[in-house]
Amino acid sequence: MALKTKFTETFGITHPIVQGGMQWVGRAELVAAVANAGALGFLTALTQPTPADLANEIAKTRDLTDKPFGVNLTILPTINPPPYDEYRQVIVDAGIKIVETAGSNPAPHLPMFHDNGIKVLHKCTSVRHAVKAQSLGVDGISIDGFECAGHPGEDDIPGLVLIPAAAEKIDIPMIASGGFADARGLVAALALGADGINMGSRFMCTVESAIHQNVKEAIVAGSELDTELIFRPLRNTARVASNAVSREVVQILNNGGQFEDVKDLVAGKRGVKVYELGDLDAGIWSVGASMGLINDIPTCGELVSRMVSEAEVLISGRLLNMIGADEAESEMEAVLA
Numbered sequence: 001m002a003l004k005t006k007f008t009e010t011f012g013i014t015h016p017i018v019q020g021g022m023q024w025v026g027r028a029e030l031v032a033a034v035a036n037a038g039a040l041g042f043l044t045a046l047t048q049p050t051p052a053d054l055a056n057e058i059a060k061t062r063d064l065t066d067k068p069f070g071v072n073l074t075i076l077p078t079i080n081p082p083p084y085d086e087y088r089q090v091i092v093d094a095g096i097k098i099v100e101t102a103g104s105n106p107a108p109h110l111p112m113f114h115d116n117g118i119k120v121l122h123k124c125t126s127v128r129h130a131v132k133a134q135s136l137g138v139d140g141i142s143i144d145g146f147e148c149a150g151h152p153g154e155d156d157i158p159g160l161v162l163i164p165a166a167a168e169k170i171d172i173p174m175i176a177s178g179g180f181a182d183a184r185g186l187v188a189a190l191a192l193g194a195d196g197i198n199m200g201s202r203f204m205c206t207v208e209s210a211i212h213q214n215v216k217e218a219i220v221a222g223s224e225l226d227t228e229l230i231f232r233p234l235r236n237t238a239r240v241a242s243n244a245v246s247r248e249v250v251q252i253l254n255n256g257g258q259f260e261d262v263k264d265l266v267a268g269k270r271g272v273k274v275y276e277l278g279d280l281d282a283g284i285w286s287v288g289a290s291m292g293l294i295n296d297i298p299t300c301g302e303l304v305s306r307m308v309s310e311a312e313v314l315i316s317g318r319l320l321n322m323i324g325a326d327e328a329e330s331e332m333e334a335v336l337a
Helices: 006-011 028-036 051-064 084-093 107-115 127-136 159-167 183-192 213-221 244-254 268-277 289-293 300-323 325-336
Strands: 017-019 040-044 070-074 098-102 119-124 140-144 174-177 227-230 238-241
Touching (some): 006 119, 006 140, 017 028, 017 300, 028 040, 028 051, 028 300, 040 051, 051 084, 084 107, 098 107, 107 119, 119 127, 127 159, 140 159, 159 174, 174 183, 183 300, 227 244
Parallel strands (some): 017 040, 040 070, 070 098, 098 119, 140 174
Antiparallel strands (some): 227 238
């Protein structure tokens, strides 16, 4: 079975399921496995130390799959910004046809991407930003609810409200992100007006995800209560795993501390050690509230196949039975008449 939506048709994939960009996680093995399962995976450009490394990672992914995949380019204000233009040029030169943008206004990147036949999926955390991105000409929207890992914005609107609110104003394909981990979430997102879902934490916890087994097992063991919201007083909120480091960061900032007081605690070079070494208290690492819904470590193929087949059962079985098959058939005939 394949669930056909505006998103699958526009972006040329089989299933309306996306593995979005994740720093230190979106690497070739995972992205190729997602693509081979009929979903859409994104390499994370800035996981690669240099643009040349990104070119090599794209080539490595192509060796592992002949299915569509994309590259995430997240642009955030930093003291020493990466060479974004060079990363963007690598994406174009490599013939990538789908890019996920996030972190800032996508306008400066659209002409170059569109001139080279690249579709742009823009990630945002509010309806107003989604409407703005649509007006700029992006090809799709990924709308992030408050449940998500990473940066959920400062509006604190959960997906149950955010998704239908955005669907009322978005005409282009839109996928929902934040809190999704199984078929129930997929069906709910479609009912709320989305054309698919994005999953980060769920894809972190798969066989092909190149992070330490300790992290995967911690996600399975964790609950929806095991995250922290750091940087809240700085208006740069991020949802991360609750550990010794994140709890210390929250305490320092709640007591009036500033970024300078926590910058060493939250440094990326510490966070990547969590994924590489499996030391869960080595630094900050991102995970969403959906951790409470993740109970195993399947292959990407098993995960996607299971979600799609269970979604079919939910739609054609449980939900249809609630209104009665005969009544549903009569209503459909009336609509088509």
